[in-house]
Amino acid sequence: MFSMFQISCQGEMAEPQRDRTEPTALTAAEGPSCSSLTTKELQQNLRAVKQRERPVRLLFEIPSTRIIEQTLSRYVVYQIVVMRSGSFDSRRVSVERRYSDFSRLHHRLMEEFSEELEEVPLPRKLLTGNFSPEMISERRLALQDYLAQLFSVRCVRLCPHFSRFFTEQEQRRAHALLRAGQFDAALEQLQLVLEIQEKLLPWQSPTLTVPTLSALAVCYRDLERPEQAFSAAQKALPPVRRYGLKHYRASLLDLLVDLGYQLRRPVAQLQEELTGLRDAERGEVSSRSLKELVVQEFI
Template identity: 30%
Template sequence: MASKILQRLRPSPHKDQRGPGPPEEPPEIAELVDDPDMAVRLSGTLSFSEDSLVSEGSDGTEGKSLEEPKARPLLTQQLREMWANTEGHSVPIRLTFEVTEANIVRDVHAKYVMYTIFLLHSGQYDPSPAFITCRYSDLERLRKSLRSHYPEEMSNVSFPHKRLHKNFTAETIAKRSRAFEQFLCHVSSLPALRRSPKFLGFFYLSDMQKAQRLTCTGLYKLALPLWTNCWRLQEKLCPTWASTHRLLVLDGLVVCHLELDTLADAQAYSEQALALLQASQEQNVTLLIAFLQAHIQLSWRVGRDKRDSEAALMKLKEAGHSMSNTPTLKEILIKATID
């Protein structure tokens, strides 16, 4: 992958004819692992932008878009070929990370590179890959946090070094992009790290907080893409866990779709929430009642069967749980502390 990226991003020798400049610095070391299998999994296409001006948003954030990147390669060509060649054979499903864009951002305070990293499942067609945008410093903070809490597991995980010069050359950005892919793949392959709140929160916690603020202020169209991407991230990172974060994301999705009158989607997400809650050993009764009430209302409005939810709600009532003072999904979302 690195060679392909470097060929695409290497500056043209005809752009500068002013003679030889200062001697080249030695290449970065100890930041890439020579792993042939990794190269097969990660050989994608990196889109590089020389300049990108990012204005500060209304909520004080910068650099991160509320919508998915316009140039969105769902799958790399090599993954497509792999699936075509393995038709009829069992292929292990893995979570892979692919840097698809690297934009140099200039604002009044700093200049930095913003990386767009897609998460997708290899070994099967993935119609809805999730993505994050982050800077070198964001990933470095993640590495330091994981090393602090999991020193043994992180002892052999490599990470690209800082550089004093040439941080914005195409070659440096391409090398770092591949190193970030390897770093995230390595961390996610270790069960203790993949399940850690520090690792999971890195991917979706800030977006959850932004989506909550937007939802609470009635900006449902802006909040919905954030909730949707959070859900896709969680589906890939923790597909079977009924965590509070996952239930709050489903809460946000139901509320936004309900307010935007896309009732079928709201009903479908309420069903997913009920499936997680009912499979969980430690049920959140407040959320369960709120989702049951929402599911009954939505199922009635879209013409779906609501009898199971009505029976479950009746059992909770017979067990002594009050229905009159139970907050709605929107009230729960407004009062929730996401951290």
């Protein structure tokens, strides 16, 4: 019996182990190997990898200009298109700015970064010939290069002044329309601002979009579009929580709870958060509605 047991054990131990690297039917079905790909497919895969790894940058283009004629003044406005490189950007958004807007930005930046901008001059203003087609075209290209140079300076592209240059006028216009009850017109401006801010967001504060999303939520609600209002407020809440924007948090939660009941969404956690916030910071949490908060901004 001993010998039979010994032989049996030896037989089990002598059985060759399965090669763990041997492909099974499952792994073979997961996808074709590199050797089975055609040259064209390999090239497409390589391009896709390079596209994913390409660093994202902002690109600025000034494709057109127009002359504004007013009773006592005449000036040129430049259309600035903002795009993101590194991946295909189908959203080409643009704003219009005067030379005086560029000049104002430059002076604000020089107050903080004079040394860093020593080699980034603002294209000079001419006293004569400003409205000739040749001069307008020359300045258009010079201002386009100027924006690219500004973006190449790290401290500038991280500076709030840089993002405000592209959005502040539209934000003020949107909030003025909102205060006047012109919610459709305000919505159009706010959507433009949000698109530009989302392009700028990798280089700006994560709270950059909070005022815009809050204003969008107010507009959507007053236009009786609760789904969009809920979505906008929901997007604004995470950075508000994370970065401690107390004056927004309670107002956003209150709106979300109200809209959640209307839309039959689960709101128990939101209600609990709002109650806990008010209990923990009694007297310090704003009791104003989100609309009351929004209309006081950008006055």
